[in-house]
Amino acid sequence: MAKVAVMGYGTVGSGVYDIIKANADRLSRSANGEKVEMKYILDIRDFDDHPEKELFTKDFNDILNDDEVSVVAEVMGGLHPAYEFTKSLLESGKSVVTSNKELVATYGTELLEIARGKNVNYFFEASVGGGIPIIRPMHQCLTANNILKIAGILNGTTNYILDKMITKGETFEAALKDAQDKGFAERNPAADVEGHDACRKIAILASLASGKMVDYNDIETEGITNITLNDVKYAAAMDSAIKLIGYAQFGEDGKIYSIVSPMIIKNDNPLSSVDGVFNAIMVTGDCVGDVMFYGKGAGKLPTASAVVADIVDAVKHNERSKKIFWEKTEKNVMADKSSKKFSYFIRTSDLAENVMKIFGKCEFVDNIVDNESAFVTQPLTQAEAEEKMSKLTDVVANIRVLD
């Protein structure tokens, strides 16, 4: 019998409870015959009408001090007190599983190190891509590969908004309002539309792929708030779509280049057809080539099902660390910005003649807006692109093209 606890009875936490209740037998078979039983639910709110209200506690110490509890799911979100709770639990020899991307991206290095030292596990499958299996497949199934590149649609809210702009011709503002009305976007949508959520997720994936801590503060992050309907139409005219991409590239020198930015993606890339609130992560390995993982990146049961799979794995690996981790390195692991070139899609009111003088060879797109030039540059570093753009009369739009 494995006793588990859940911290946080919100959307994901209640999903975890529901799945464990409904699937006790199958989960027990998956956990090598160990029955998985919920012993505590930690939440500061009252749930007096809950059929198992006796499980609820407001005192974290009930969980921490109960030797019967071997695995705890932290699905409360936020940094504090999630960090302090997780640290105490790991130090006391309990495994912790989480959907909390902010916590993993911020304190993951330290928490994984503690877990390793205590020979327990800190699993975080649900922190990236919701229910999509990505952490474990990358760590285990692609272990024979040097990961060369990751490009992912990691935020369902922004993908929904861009998809509405693409398929329904809605403006950014209208699409955002629609997403808010449907509950896909928060009232304060900054974390999503400004790319911060995707940034934390690509930081986790890049850390996992490289074994070195990638600080999300070091990742240049650009959101989708500047993307206009005309940009989307230009992309369509180029047989492409605009998506918010979390990108990481791993150099032979061990350096990592990473960015979050809207990118133009050719329609022959499977990422371009990822619709609505779906997420997809394309991972390029030196042996396997491109593999993509696709599914719902958020939502109660998808996310909760990933948390429960982590619980089962933690129960199976009780007191046996699976050694999923990364380390903080002395040296800066981030590659110099100038090491990476992208082609840029640029719109300007300058004439093609002037554009060619500045950018040399580039690919022009039939203009959709009168009196402007729209074109795709040769691959340029960010500094090169900025320097050249500064010579244009104006820049109506500039968007990277995914390679």
Next chain:
Amino acid sequence: MAKVAVMGYGTVGSGVYDIIKANADRLSRSANGEKVEMKYILDIRDFDDHPEKELFTKDFNDILNDDEVSVVAEVMGGLHPAYEFTKSLLESGKSVVTSNKELVATYGTELLEIARGKNVNYFFEASVGGGIPIIRPMHQCLTANNILKIAGILNGTTNYILDKMITKGETFEAALKDAQDKGFAERNPAADVEGHDACRKIAILASLASGKMVDYNDIETEGITNITLNDVKYAAAMDSAIKLIGYAQFGEDGKIYSIVSPMIIKNDNPLSSVDGVFNAIMVTGDCVGDVMFYGKGAGKLPTASAVVADIVDAVKHNERSKKIFWEKTEKNVMADKSSKKFSYFIRTSDLAENVMKIFGKCEFVDNIVDNESAFVTQPLTQAEAEEKMSKLTDVVANIRVLD
């Protein structure tokens, strides 16, 4: 130090050798510090020019009787002697990993049972989808889900042929010849184009998802040899594509419906845009919804990288069975054909009026070929569809529509 052996030094076997040689350090880290070293390569051919020719043996007993060897990769293909070798190795307490879908689909139940009894592992990640992580993610990451449905593009050769027909307007015969010239299709292409390869793979996935042995002989299998260029054009006119799909559906009564057949897939389904030799498997779980795994389904290094990941996992789980298995049940696990309805796309020289008399409500497609009716029926069982089609003057084409 974990000593491993490879049986079969063909495309995949030499890839396994290359990857282990090139990545010794990283694999050792993944295998919890155990160094992975190749001790034998079994092949009946001579490799006197090989830089490590001393590893080669023609005598299986060298491997079987060497207590140092704990994990063996069987990548020789075919049923015999792969079956006898694998059985002997498992019985002697060695773990075996394989890319041999035919062996897993035919003798997997027995071999998994032996592995379980001996507390060793029989892993087969590479047997379905080449380098795409699918077996382990389905088994581990989706463990909180009841799997409801699997629909996969499981054969790269047929997908390449259909893709050429779709994108280049080539006939089936021309596309097949092209695939043969490029080395994607065998001189005798029957196993691919008649669907037998996909059938073995969906049998493995259905067995894994249900925990019950699905005999591939019980799966109705239809290839792509009857698909014409006009069928492909009709599909395009319906915003769809024709793909060869391995399909399995899992009923609440524990019964499994499975079929391999060309299917019409709407373009809003990500499976429709899977191009060339790529594979993709869509798995529907009751919690997670649709998740898709995409990548190269064949090829030396992609497949070998999955075999090597299995080797590493077997080294980590030495003398500890991971309990990936399914069982042969007394009762027939296959659902009655009449339990499943598909819509059918049908072409006939009959007039629409007659079609409607027979099929009732159906959705007509503007005809591409003169003097014929093309339409999509309401969902029908196979018996209903056949009965109604028998009343038509002729049936030029009938293709299931993926739900």
